[in-house]
Structures are given as structure tokens and as C-alpha cells.
Amino acid sequence: MSPRTGFSSHAAAQAAESFVGRPVPEVVSAAGTIASCTFLDSGDVDAIAVAIGAPVEGDDELQPRAGTVDASARYGIDLAELAERAAFNGSAGTTHTIDLPTAHAGTAQALPWAGLAQRIIFVGVGQSSTTDLRRAGAALARATTGLARVVSPIAAGASDDDARALIEGYLLASYTPPRLSSAKPARVPADQLVLLGEVPDRVIDVASRHAWATWLVRDLTSTPSNIKTPQWFAERADELAEAEGLEVIIWDEAALARDGFGGILAVGAASASPPRLVTIGYTPFDADVAARASHVVIVGKGITYDTGGLSIKPREAMVPMKTDMAGAAVALAAVLGASQARSPHRVTAVLPLAENHVGADSYRPGDVLTLRGGTRVEIANTDAEGRIVLADALAYADAELAPDLLIDVATLTGAASVGLGRSHAALFSADADLVTAFEEAARGSGERVWQLPLVEDYLPALRSEVADLRHVPIKAAGGGAITAALFLREFTGSRRWVHLDIAGPARSTSAAHEVTKGATGYGARLLLRFIDALA
Numbered sequence: 001m002s003p004r005t006g007f008s009s010h011a012a013a014q015a016a017e018s019f020v021g022r023p024v025p026e027v028v029s030a031a032g033t034i035a036s037c038t039f040l041d042s043g044d045v046d047a048i049a050v051a052i053g054a055p056v057e058g059d060d061e062l063q064p065r066a067g068t069v070d071a072s073a074r075y076g077i078d079l080a081e082l083a084e085r086a087a088f089n090g091s092a093g094t095t096h097t098i099d100l101p102t103a104h105a106g107t108a109q110a111l112p113w114a115g116l117a118q119r120i121i122f123v124g125v126g127q128s129s130t131t132d133l134r135r136a137g138a139a140l141a142r143a144t145t146g147l148a149r150v151v152s153p154i155a156a157g158a159s160d161d162d163a164r165a166l167i168e169g170y171l172l173a174s175y176t177p178p179r180l181s182s183a184k185p186a187r188v189p190a191d192q193l194v195l196l197g198e199v200p201d202r203v204i205d206v207a208s209r210h211a212w213a214t215w216l217v218r219d220l221t222s223t224p225s226n227i228k229t230p231q232w233f234a235e236r237a238d239e240l241a242e243a244e245g246l247e248v249i250i251w252d253e254a255a256l257a258r259d260g261f262g263g264i265l266a267v268g269a270a271s272a273s274p275p276r277l278v279t280i281g282y283t284p285f286d287a288d289v290a291a292r293a294s295h296v297v298i299v300g301k302g303i304t305y306d307t308g309g310l311s312i313k314p315r316e317a318m319v320p321m322k323t324d325m326a327g328a329a330v331a332l333a334a335v336l337g338a339s340q341a342r343s344p345h346r347v348t349a350v351l352p353l354a355e356n357h358v359g360a361d362s363y364r365p366g367d368v369l370t371l372r373g374g375t376r377v378e379i380a381n382t383d384a385e386g387r388i389v390l391a392d393a394l395a396y397a398d399a400e401l402a403p404d405l406l407i408d409v410a411t412l413t414g415a416a417s418v419g420l421g422r423s424h425a426a427l428f429s430a431d432a433d434l435v436t437a438f439e440e441a442a443r444g445s446g447e448r449v450w451q452l453p454l455v456e457d458y459l460p461a462l463r464s465e466v467a468d469l470r471h472v473p474i475k476a477a478g479g480g481a482i483t484a485a486l487f488l489r490e491f492t493g494s495r496r497w498v499h500l501d502i503a504g505p506a507r508s509t510s511a512a513h514e515v516t517k518g519a520t521g522y523g524a525r526l527l528l529r530f531i532d533a534l535a
Contacts, residue, residue, distance in 0.1 A: 017236065020219050020220060020239075021240055022219070024208055025189045026192045027171070027193045027195065028204070029197070029200075030151075030194050030196055031197075035070040040074075040151065043115065044149055046117055046147040046149055047150045048116070048121070048150075049121040049122075049140055049144070049150060049151070049152035049154060050068045050079065050153070051065035051154045052064060052068060052088065052122050054091050054092070055089075062088070064079075066155070066156045067152065071120065076113065077113070079120070082098060086098075088122050090125070091124045091126050092124055092127075092132035092135040093135035093136060095140065096122040097119060097120070097121050099119055100119070101118075121140065123140050123152070124136065130162050130444075131165070131446060133169070134165040134513070134514055136166060136169065137154075137167060137168065137170035138172060139169075139173075141170045141171070141189060145187045145188065145189065146188055146190070148190065149190070150190050151194045151196065152196065153197050154166060155167070155195045160203050161444070163200075164203050167199075168207045168210060169513065169514045170193060171207065171215075172211055174190070175189075175214075175215055175516050176189070177222050180227075206341070209528075210445075210524070213336065213337045213524040214521035215521065216524070217329040217332075217524045218516065218518075220236065221519035222322075222519045225304055225355070228322065229304060230273055230274065230275050230276040230302070231273060233276070233278075233302065233351070233353050234276040237278050240332070244282070244336055244339040247279075247280070248278065249278070250276060252274070253274040255277075256275065261352075261396070262372070263369055263371045263377070263389055263392035264354055264388075266363040266369050267303075267388055267389055268356070268357075269361040269363060270309065271355035272357075275352075275354035275355075276351075276354075277351065277352050278349075278350075279349065280335050280348065281349075284344055284345070290346070293344060295401070296346065296407065296531060297347075297348045297405070297407070298330075299349075299397060299406070299409070300327035300331030300332070300350070301352070301386045301389065301410030301412065302328030302351045302352055302389070303324040303325055304354070305355045305357070306355075308383035309362050309383060309385060310364055310365065311365060311384075326522075327408070327411060329521075329524075330409050330521075330522075330524050332349050333527075334524060335348065335349040337528045341532065348397075348401055350401075351393075352389035352390065356382070364379065365381060365382060368467045371391050372391075372393075372396050375395070375490070376467040377464075378464040378466055378471070381472045387471055388471060390491075391491045392491075394492055398491065398495055399493075404496065406496065407500070408498075408499050409527070410500070411501075411502055411507075413484050414480070414503060415484075420450055422504045423448055424450040424504065425447070425449045425500050425504065425523070426481050426504075427452065428452055428482075428498070428501070429451075429496075429499070431496050431498075434498050438498060438530055440533065441529035446525075448505075452482060453482065455479065455486075458479055461475075461483055485499045500526075505523075508520050
């Protein structure tokens, strides 16, 4: 079949490629305070941002925090009074901007703030919890759109974790989605944020690295599917991995057939864009570290577009389906982030990539597929294709990659988002230590999870009269996220295993704090936090 035409032109594809892996805005640290820094008079600072806390229990007074008193003294203004006059409440994630006037040309006397930035931004930090500071950083990003240089002491005196949360919030909310248009974006982040108070470079580095990983997931997930074919995704993954010096293997359809990946081939059979399987491996560069390294394998669902196949979706349900490969983007970001951090653990990403389309070669309800390793699966619903490609990839990882820990991440079931909404991913594992570790990573990253049970009594729903397994219960009886997890477990051997169903938090209908509208990038920072904390 010939390749698609139209918007998927060479120029459009190149435009999309230019967004993949782009750098996040610059965050730097500087010694000193607003009272002592001489560079504030240089004229190249566009705004000063100061922190104001919400009233504490039993009091109705705003709480001046980092920089407020210094700024009041240097500017010769009672900022606390201005905040009260503006009815600013200091709650986390709120801002109020003051644009100071300039002196009249005929006035002999200079104003107290002459030479200083003429924009002061109050940033609400609530009670200064880690979540409050992440939201404060996000609010600061939105309040400084289009500026060149912003200076803030908001992180002065904060713990490393709190400073990191502030920076991550700022960088995540600075994100602008890809635009395949000649028009300039409606908003662009500030060029540079200068944090007064000497925030450690390592804190800035890890926050920037994790934010970059989230940007990468958002960029890939937001790319239109007429550009983002399985081959295109594989090429972008290859380019990013090559830049890190990582090992990449790509299976085309012939290699998939040769090696028995019957699930990936069936799901992708009806598309003009054939399926791919990609593995990307990071091994610690120090040979002694590599010899002791544990091996984490992350399998990410990579359905580059999902029509539902012959079990076709309604039109409204198809609209966001360019995002159905978010799990593969998260797995890719995790292995790249582990490499950038020089993790002491081996990390391999396995990306099964396919487009679930409708055509003469569509797989059908009632078909029996032979998956990698020989398991025969009866198909009950072609719109449950994610677990089929994941099963192939998990079976391969179990048999060939010898993981110490196997993780899969996928926008898998509507049941997970119905049960948990848009704020939490569904977490499944029989290993209590892994659950605890993921919950801790979720608290640190702000990417929340909620454990759901692997209910053994539901296993009979996956029995088939004609095959080894049925991938979807014929009579739906609830617990759809659980039966999907139980099906995937059948392909993990006896490995330590975690399943993350991110169908809810991977997409958002509106922006809120550090979460952007559309593709959220959920999961990249969660996995990187988890890997960083592994013993």
C-alpha cells in the first residue's frame, strides 16, 4: 500500500520532528537576596516574583514569605498593603501582578524603583507544602509568559524537595504544545528564571531532566496520527536513543512475523502504516556498576491511533485517540531519563507500535491469535487491542530480556478512568514493596496512583472454549480494569510486575496547575522517581 498523503507531508513531518526532544526553559541559581543583588539594576530583568503565604489557622493576615520584605525595602513600597488592597489571598497557585508606573519625563525626582524591574508578581504559596510550591511554580510560569528574564527568591531557604517541586511546576506549566502552523504560538514561556538563594545545581538538573521527560511525552502524544505512524514513532525513538548512545532494535512486519508477534501483527494488519516493535536498552556505562545492576523493563502501549477496529468507536470517542500511544512515550522517556541520570540500573523500554484501523485485513471478534510464546487468545472485542500488543511485548520481555522487574504502562481501560477519574492512575501489583515504592514516587512527583486489587475470582471471565484465554469477558460484569490486568499477568511469567493503567490522567480537558490541557505527560516523572529510588 502507498503511504498516506495530505497533511502528512514531508514538511509537516519535519515540523513535528523539530518539537520532539526540545529543551525546557532555563532555570539558574544566583547567590544573594533582592536587597543585595546588584544585577537587578541592570535593566535586563523583566519581573521580580515574591512569595506570599495564606493566613494560618486562627489568623487572617497574609504571611510574607521569601523576598517580600526585601523587595518592599528595595522598591520603597509596602507590598503587604498592596497585596491586601488587591484582595490577594495567598492560596497556592494564585498570582497577582503589579505594573509600576514610570516617572513623568518632566519630573526631576526619580521614583524609588528607578532602574529596577517595573513588574512585581505576588505568588501565592499557601502553607508552603511541597504540593503548594509545585502549584506556585506553575502559577509563576503562567504569569510570566512572554518575558525574557524573571528573578525570584521564592525557593530561598526551601528544602531540596520543595525547591525541586517549585522548579518542576514552573517548567511543566511553561509547556506549549506543538504547532504545525506558520502562526506564532499564542504564548511562550519566559526565557530564563533566576532563583535567588543558591538552589543546588543538582536540584535544578534533576527537576529540569524530569520536566524534559514530561515535555517529550506530551510532544509525542500530541503529534497528529497522520504524521505519527508506527514507523515515524520508531524513527524518533531511534534518533533520541542514538543521541544517548543506547542500543536500539526495530522489528518491521517481516521480523514480527518471523519472531511470532501475532498480536502486534493482527492489531496493525488493517492499517496502511504497518506495525513496529522497538526496544531501547540502557546499561550503566561503568562496567563494575553494570555488573551489579538490576534490570528494569518497561513496556509501553503504542497504539498510534485507535479506531476500535471492527468493534468501531463512536466518532466522539475517536477524537482523542492520537493519544493512545502515551504509554510507549512514557517508556521511551523513562529509558532516556535513566540514561541522562546515569542510573545504576539497567533499563529497557519495549514499545509495541501499531495503528488499530478498519479494512479488509482487520482482525475480527471471534478470531484466535497466536501470541509470542505460543499462547492462543480468543478475540472478543477488537477495541481492546492494547492488551493484545502488550501481551506480545510482555511475553517477549519475560522470555528474552530476563528482567528483575517488569512494568507496563498503558492508556488501557475506560473502567480505570470511570473508577478513579482523571487524577489517579490505577496501580496493580501483587508485590507489596513495589506498591509502596510506587506510592512514594507518586507522592514525590505529584503524579498520583491508587492500588486496585487483582481479584482472583474474576479469572474465569477470561476462560475460552476455543483457546487458552479470552482477552475480554464476553459478558461484562464490571471490574474491567481488573480483568485487563489479570489478562496481562498471564504473560509476565513469575517476574516481579507492576501494571499502570493511565487512561484517566494521561489526558486532560483543561489546564490546572502543572497539568496542561490535552496530553499531560503523566507517568514519566513517576517512573523516573521510582527508578531513582530503587536500591
